[in-house]
Amino acid sequence: MASTIPKARIAFFDFTCCEGCQLAVADALQTHLDLLEAVEIVNFREVMSEKSDDYMIAFVEGSCTRMSDEARLKVIRENAQILVALGACAHIGGVNAIRTGLDIAGVRRYVYGEKAMFFETDSARPIDAVVPVDAYIPGCPIDLDEFVRTVKALLLGRIPILHDYPVCVECKMKENVCLYTIDKTCLGPITRAGCGAICPTFGVGCEGCRGLISNPNIRSLKEVFSENGFDEKTLMEKMKIFLSYQTMESES
Amino acid sequence: MTKTMKEALHSPSIYMPIPAWITNIRPMTKLEKLFTIELPNGMSLNHDPGQFVEVSVFGVGEAPISISSSPSRSDGSFELCVRRVGGLTNALHSLEIGSTIGIRGPFGRGFPIHRFHGKDMLFVPGGLGLAPLRSLIGQVLDERHNFGRIIILYGARHPSEQLFKDELAEWEARDDVELHLTVDRPDDDWKGNVGVITILFPKVQLHARNTVAVTVGPPVMYRFVLAELLAKGIPEGNIWLSLERRMKCGVGKCGHCQIHHIYTCQEGPSFSYAEIKHLKEAL
Amino acid sequence: MNRRGYGEFEMTFKIIPKSVLAEWFDALNRDYRVLGPKPKAGQFIFDEIQTIEDVDLEYPTTILPPKKVLLPTKEVLFSFDANESQFEPQIEAVPVIILGIHTCDMHAIALLDHVFSSGYPDQHYLARRTKTTLISIECLKPCSEHAFCKDTGTLSVTEEFDLHLTDLGEDYAVDIGSEKGELIMANAPGVREAEIDDYQRLETVMSQKWARFPYRLNFDVSELPSLLSVSYDSILWKILGTKCMGCGSCTVVCPTCYCFDVVDEIDFSLETGERIRVWDSCQLNMFATVADGHNFRESHGARVRHRFFRKGKYLASAYGQRGCVGCGRCAQACLAHITPIETFNELYRRQFLTVYEPRGTMP
Numbered sequence: 087m088a089s090t091i092p093k094a095r096i097a098f099f100d101f102t103c104c105e106g107c108q109l110a111v112a113d114a115l116q117t118h119l120d121l122l123e124a125v126e127i128v129n130f131r132e133v134m135s136e137k138s139d140d141y142m143i144a145f146v147e148g149s150c151t152r153m154s155d156e157a158r159l160k161v162i163r164e165n166a167q168i169l170v171a172l173g174a175c176a177h178i179g180g181v182n183a184i185r186t187g188l189d190i191a192g193v194r195r196y197v198y199g200e201k202a203m204f205f206e207t208d209s210a211r212p213i214d215a216v217v218p219v220d221a222y223i224p225g226c227p228i229d230l231d232e233f234v235r236t237v238k239a240l241l242l243g244r245i246p247i248l249h250d251y252p253v254c255v256e257c258k259m260k261e262n263v264c265l266y267t268i269d270k271t272c273l274g275p276i277t278r279a280g281c282g283a284i285c286p287t288f289g290v291g292c293e294g295c296r297g298l299i300s301n302p303n304i305r306s307l308k309e310v311f312s313e314n315g316f317d318e319k320t321l322m323e324k325m326k327i328f329l330s331y332q333t334m335e336s337e338s
Numbered sequence: 339m340t341k342t343m344k345e346a347l348h349s350p351s352i353y354m355p356i357p358a359w360i361t362n363i364r365p366m367t368k369l370e371k372l373f374t375i376e377l378p379n380g381m382s383l384n385h386d387p388g389q390f391v392e393v394s395v396f397g398v399g400e401a402p403i404s405i406s407s408s409p410s411r412s413d414g415s416f417e418l419c420v421r422r423v424g425g426l427t428n429a430l431h432s433l434e435i436g437s438t439i440g441i442r443g444p445f446g447r448g449f450p451i452h453r454f455h456g457k458d459m460l461f462v463p464g465g466l467g468l469a470p471l472r473s474l475i476g477q478v479l480d481e482r483h484n485f486g487r488i489i490i491l492y493g494a495r496h497p498s499e500q501l502f503k504d505e506l507a508e509w510e511a512r513d514d515v516e517l518h519l520t521v522d523r524p525d526d527d528w529k530g531n532v533g534v535i536t537i538l539f540p541k542v543q544l545h546a547r548n549t550v551a552v553t554v555g556p557p558v559m560y561r562f563v564l565a566e567l568l569a570k571g572i573p574e575g576n577i578w579l580s581l582e583r584r585m586k587c588g589v590g591k592c593g594h595c596q597i598h599h600i601y602t603c604q605e606g607p608s609f610s611y612a613e614i615k616h617l618k619e620a621l
Numbered sequence: 622m623n624r625r626g627y628g629e630f631e632m633t634f635k636i637i638p639k640s641v642l643a644e645w646f647d648a649l650n651r652d653y654r655v656l657g658p659k660p661k662a663g664q665f666i667f668d669e670i671q672t673i674e675d676v677d678l679e680y681p682t683t684i685l686p687p688k689k690v691l692l693p694t695k696e697v698l699f700s701f702d703a704n705e706s707q708f709e710p711q712i713e714a715v716p717v718i719i720l721g722i723h724t725c726d727m728h729a730i731a732l733l734d735h736v737f738s739s740g741y742p743d744q745h746y747l748a749r750r751t752k753t754t755l756i757s758i759e760c761l762k763p764c765s766e767h768a769f770c771k772d773t774g775t776l777s778v779t780e781e782f783d784l785h786l787t788d789l790g791e792d793y794a795v796d797i798g799s800e801k802g803e804l805i806m807a808n809a810p811g812v813r814e815a816e817i818d819d820y821q822r823l824e825t826v827m828s829q830k831w832a833r834f835p836y837r838l839n840f841d842v843s844e845l846p847s848l849l850s851v852s853y854d855s856i857l858w859k860i861l862g863t864k865c866m867g868c869g870s871c872t873v874v875c876p877t878c879y880c881f882d883v884v885d886e887i888d889f890s891l892e893t894g895e896r897i898r899v900w901d902s903c904q905l906n907m908f909a910t911v912a913d914g915h916n917f918r919e920s921h922g923a924r925v926r927h928r929f930f931r932k933g934k935y936l937a938s939a940y941g942q943r944g945c946v947g948c949g950r951c952a953q954a955c956l957a958h959i960t961p962i963e964t965f966n967e968l969y970r971r972q973f974l975t976v977y978e979p980r981g982t983m984p
Contacts, residue, residue, distance in 0.1 A: 254868035593880030
């Protein structure tokens with residue numbers, strides 16, 4: 087079966103992001119030499135200078151924040167057979183989407199001050215708000231194993247399906263002490279698993295970087311917050327970091 | 339004697355399939371293909387109509403698929419009619435003749451065909467439901483003398499979605515089979531009935547007490563078809579159907595196919611209506 | 622698994638002084654992987670113990686039950702080479718001792734034994750189970766406000782134990798339940814036969830114990846299956862459904878939840894790989910979803926109901942043993958405070974409501 091599949095040409099692109107997910111990919115390439123043998127990388131600014139527009143799989147990191155991004159993203163979509171959103175910014179708007187619902191001109195002045203007029207900026211959107219996306223690798227940053235699993239699935243001609251259950255599942259399997267029992271907050275009960283509950287494992291409450299599960303019970307989480315001495319505002323603030331765009335979408 | 343799958347299950351692991359080969363692929367509709375599968379060393383599947391197998395595509399996973407061919411026509415191989423709806427079935431559709439897959443089974447309880455002897459048989463498949471029912475219909479036709487009338491009411495959404503068209507034509511041509519077809523949405527060439535499957539019921543007169551009805555189709559269809567069958571006066575114990583569940587392990591362990599205390603993969607997927615009418619999550 | 626001859630009413634036991642436990646454990650550690658209750662950030666987990674100092678046999682409860690040893694969260698079932706049509710089963714089994722198992726968890730293991738040895742016996746579970754030695758311990762005081770083992774009848778050990786310990790202060794009384802148990806007792810230093818005096822000490826400890834445990838259900842547990850039967854359409858499931866976040870913690874920590882999913886992991890050759898079993902849960906979105914996307918238990922409420930029915934009724938119908946052993950872990954793990962005690966008591970209370978409440982319709 088496999089021998090009939092030609093080496094897949096893959097490419098990486100970035101929009102508004104910190105490029106941390108591409109660094110994570112570069113990391114994965116160092117520890118998975120078989121990955122490098124299975125694919126041919128034709129475009130990856132982080133690690134090489136050559137460029138090509140002939141690719142099968144495009145991994146896009148970053149959110150769409152400028153009108154000019156849209157045209158570039160559409161070209162990538164045209165060129166690629168499979169488009170993958172790489173990381174939280176591309177998947178759900180990421181931290182950039184904190185500006186969701188705010189006055190954009192005001193945001194621009196706040197960030198760039200007097201030089202605001204020289205910088206184009208708009209609301210931050212996940213890339214599937216602009217073009218159809220075939221697969222997602224969530225997280226800030228992405229999980230290396232998930233990246234590797236996704237590439238394998240795509241090479242097999244499959245679109246991997248994301249887990250649709252909360253981080254708590256993985257956290258409990260790791261036998262972590264629930265952070266709520268030690269006076270901390272955590273968005274684990276509403277956030278999509280797949281990270282192996284890495285933050286709670288190290289004592290840090292989940293911030294929701296992998297996005298909401300399909301049916302989050304936010305009302306119940308509000309009660310959990312208030313019982314544990316945190317108000318609704320704290321929850322909303324916490325959900326702003328990564329979940330602004332998804333929250334706005336589910337409300338509209 | 340050939341080795342049967344039952345013996346093969348005495349393998350070191352109940353979760354380990356045996357290798358099998360795709361020896362023929364027949365496209366049926368846009369979404370469905372009929373695969374002919376051969377087991378190694380002339381092994382016979384030895385299945386009952388209504389049973390299913392777990393099919394593996396290595397690297398993708400495993401899924402339950404009901405057996406489409408009748409035991410009486412198995413001849414060292416069997417057939418699976420597969421709709422392309424997800425990970426595993428997409429992968430199956432991309433395979434070619436000669437590809438290796440894995441098979442475990444047959445699993446579950448099929449239709450108790452011996453209990454149907456002497457009865458008039460009313461088959462009511464809807465859509466893909468014809469795939470598992472074809473296994474039983476074939477067996478019944480091959481021992482035609484054991485049964486009374488044979489009536490088949492088949493509903494498909496669109497003429498292009500009808501399965502096993504050549505066999506439908508064969509059944510149509512037989513004077514000992516009463517076949518009624520309908521489609522929800524006709525095309526320009528369609529001259530037959532139009533409407534959901536229940537419109538076919540007024541067309542048949544039954545001797546209800548002597549009729550066994552077997553229906554297989556999507557969950558939404560059952561509610562309406564069951565109402566018709568009961569209205570006709572067919573006894574609840576003579577109405578049989580097949581329940582679809584996500585039978586992940588096939589061996590009554592993984593829990594996915596559980597309806598109340600019943601493991602569909604063990605006690606089903608074939609049930610009489612009398613058996614499941616009190617199980618609230620069944621339909 | 623280990624049937625013990627109770628027939629001839631032979632109640633002999635041995636005495637092992639606590640002072641020699643360290644030495645005994647050093648000896649056991651040479652031949653076994655020894656797991657016992659170990660503290661973790663204020664709670665306890667069953668973990669590998671090197672010396673007796675690691676373990677606290679007076680622990681209240683653990684986050685995960687010992688099922689994780691017999692049915693790991695993730696295990697390879699077999700490896701495959703699709704190209705060569707070759708499969709290699711992975712039936713792993715190293716000798717393990719699980720020390721300090723509470724009696725509720727012993728009942729749970731008895732149920733798992735039943736599930737995995739009946740019908741199609743699960744070789745992976747059974748291989749591990751055969752190599753596992755169970756050292757249980759008598760519970761002398763309630764471990765949490767959520768435990769209701771006195772109600773569920775799980776406050777006494779089942780016959781699955783290899784050794785059963787009862788804390789007598791300076792010593793443990795040791796009941797030997799099997800040859801496996803005899804074997805490891807052979808390694809124990811300073812063991813002696815119990816004498817009249819020891820029988821009296823044991824009797825005192827045992828007779829004082831029962832009064833410390835409260836009943837927490839407002840009805841006898843034998844009524845639970847019929848209570849659930851009449852409560853299928855209760856509006857309570859809807860109410861619990863609005864609280865439940867579908868996080869699956871209850872099933873992950875449950876000692877009798879064993880549902881699993883099976884997935885493939887493949888190498889970059891796209892030909893060789895492994896088929897893996899991972900824990901799954903009826904509380905999760907995809908659990909009862911079939912190929913065309915239809916979900917047979919769409920709402921949280923229907924899933925909560927399924928879990929409680931499974932614990933209180935279904936497993937008993939299928940295996941003759943109740944699914945809930947009263948350990949209280951699910952209640953402790955639930956951020957939304959959905960607990961078996963409150964749920965069952967509330968269903969019991971609602972049974973007698975004179976005014977008919979509107980019946981919840983659940984998909």
